[in-house]
Amino acid sequence: MIVANGISKAYASRAVLDRASLELRAGECVVLTGDNGSGKTTLLHVMVGLRRPDAGEVRWRNRVLTGATHRAWREARETWGFMPQQVNLPPTATVSELLRLHARLRRRDPVSARAWLERTGLADAESRRVSELSGGMQQRLGIALTLFFEPDLIVMDEPASNLDPGWRGALAEWAAEQCRRGAAMLVTSQLDESWGPGTIRRHCTAGRIVDWPIEPRGPGGPAEGAREGDRA
Amino acid sequence: MNRLLAVFRWDLMLGIRNRFMQVVAIACVMGGSALLAAAPGRDTLPMLLIQVVLFFGSLFAFLIGWGSGQQARQQGAFLFAQPIGTAELIGGKLLGTGSWGILLLALFMGPAVLRAGMIETLLPLVGLTLGFLLVCLLGGLGIGLVATPVSGLMAVLLAWAVSVAGWEIGLLVLSESRLIESTPWVFVALLLVNPAGAFRIGAMIGVESVPFDAEGLETGRWVFAHIGAVAMAVFAAWVSVLFAAIARGVNRQEF
Numbered sequence: 001m002i003v004a005n006g007i008s009k010a011y012a013s014r015a016v017l018d019r020a021s022l023e024l025r026a027g028e029c030v031v032l033t034g035d036n037g038s039g040k041t042t043l044l045h046v047m048v049g050l051r052r053p054d055a056g057e058v059r060w061r062n063r064v065l066t067g068a069t070h071r072a073w074r075e076a077r078e079t080w081g082f083m084p085q086q087v088n089l090p091p092t093a094t095v096s097e098l099l100r101l102h103a104r105l106r107r108r109d110p111v112s113a114r115a116w117l118e119r120t121g122l123a124d125a126e127s128r129r130v131s132e133l134s135g136g137m138q139q140r141l142g143i144a145l146t147l148f149f150e151p152d153l154i155v156m157d158e159p160a161s162n163l164d165p166g167w168r169g170a171l172a173e174w175a176a177e178q179c180r181r182g183a184a185m186l187v188t189s190q191l192d193e194s195w196g197p198g199t200i201r202r203h204c205t206a207g208r209i210v211d212w213p214i215e216p217r218g219p220g221g222p223a224e225g226a227r228e229g230d231r232a
Numbered sequence: 233m234n235r236l237l238a239v240f241r242w243d244l245m246l247g248i249r250n251r252f253m254q255v256v257a258i259a260c261v262m263g264g265s266a267l268l269a270a271a272p273g274r275d276t277l278p279m280l281l282i283q284v285v286l287f288f289g290s291l292f293a294f295l296i297g298w299g300s301g302q303q304a305r306q307q308g309a310f311l312f313a314q315p316i317g318t319a320e321l322i323g324g325k326l327l328g329t330g331s332w333g334i335l336l337l338a339l340f341m342g343p344a345v346l347r348a349g350m351i352e353t354l355l356p357l358v359g360l361t362l363g364f365l366l367v368c369l370l371g372g373l374g375i376g377l378v379a380t381p382v383s384g385l386m387a388v389l390l391a392w393a394v395s396v397a398g399w400e401i402g403l404l405v406l407s408e409s410r411l412i413e414s415t416p417w418v419f420v421a422l423l424l425v426n427p428a429g430a431f432r433i434g435a436m437i438g439v440e441s442v443p444f445d446a447e448g449l450e451t452g453r454w455v456f457a458h459i460g461a462v463a464m465a466v467f468a469a470w471v472s473v474l475f476a477a478i479a480r481g482v483n484r485q486e487f
Binding site: 049089 | 238245246249303307313314317318486
């Protein structure tokens with residue numbers, strides 16, 4: 001469905017991604033783990049077109065998007081749901097206003113989108129402003145705004161951060177549900193988070209993507225140089 | 233079009249809640265009323281309004297545009313990963329902030345326009361004022377969308393200062409040169425290419441109906457006779473150039 005092939009990206013002289021490759025097929029849920037600064041977020045941003053790679057290409061449904069027009073990216077984004085690590089919702093906007101805005105941007109009925117407020121436990125907070133919501137509630141709102149229109153590709157950067165264990169479990173269920181309906185899902189996650197059976201784990205290290213299992217580096221940390229997981 | 237309207241409504245709604253905008257709205261009502269009360273005579277009021285629009289209106293337009301751009305930048309990846317076209321984003325934001333600008337302008341000029349006998353004098357200024365402030369608004373929006381908060385604010389203040397004063401000071405220095413003395417139309421063209429210059433000259437000639445009396449300058453005579461249209465053409469050209477430059481800048485952004 002979407003392929004990132006040989007992506008390299010450097011900031012100034014520091015290489016963050018070094019020929020990283022990752023592929024997602026319809027119905028797959030890929031969990032990408034990695035240390036802080038390993039390049040997970042950069043890879044996600046390259047894949048959704050928010051950053052340009054120095055080398056490599058992104059293909060969506062066999063169409064090369066790297067170097068393509070903004071129109072091509074916009075057309076692809078019609079069916080993509082992307083949630084960054086920092087959602088940064090406007091503090092003065094209310095939950096229902098945000099839902100209406102995103103429903104209009106996605107050309108969906110706000111009423112059907114409201115169902116996701118119920119699922120994320122925000123139905124009672126519809127009239128509350130973002131600044132009045134806790135960090136976890138803002139995170140759940142970001143998840144609702146990303147999933148409500150049933151995207152074909154879902155990319156989420158650390159969606160479980162700020163969520164308590166109960167909501168983390170719910171997030172894993174939603175992820176499984178999205179993949180069952182045929183969506184491809186890519187999430188970055190901490191090593192200790194459980195995403196349930198059926199998820200495919202990949203690890204980002206030294207700017208590359210490697211398969212699991214990875215060799216432990218010591219207490220709580222993966223090793224550098226685990227075996228290559230280039231599936232392309 | 234639907235997405236453009238969605239961005240427009242969104243910016244309009246956030247503007248209503250923006251404390252800075254609320255304070256500016258109150259300041260506009262108070263400033264417009266104070267100007268009306270303090271003006272020495274009816275004849276001087278239009279000139280005072282021109283100066284206020286030139287110096288304060290332009291600054292507010294730059295800042296309002298910059299604030300709207302910054303707000304979009306703060307949402308960053310989440311906003312720019314939505315399927316919104318660049319033109320829809322810029323156009324929607326321009327409509328939203330522009331509506332706010334028109335409201336603020338109405339609050340500021342309202343007392344003077346409502347005063348008996350002033351409508352005919354001030355009405356020709358409305359188009360020029362809107363055109364000029366639109367350019368300033370777009371300039372601020374562009375800087376807000378592509379620059380970081382601090383450097384963006386510095387750039388906005390610099391752009392405003394160059395526009396309302398720096399450009400003409402530079403031209404005054406340049407006017408001593410033989411090139412300008414031998415080709416005065418270059419001087420006029422350089423004056424008018426600056427939106428603030430086009431507004432100042434267009435508005436003042438519009439209010440005062442100054443006759444053009446330089447010998448042998450037929451082009452200058454034509455420009456003065458059609459100064460309103462010339463100024464509007466300058467504003468339209470700036471809007472087109474700025475829109476294209478902002479779209480290019482936004483498309484090159486990385487998040």
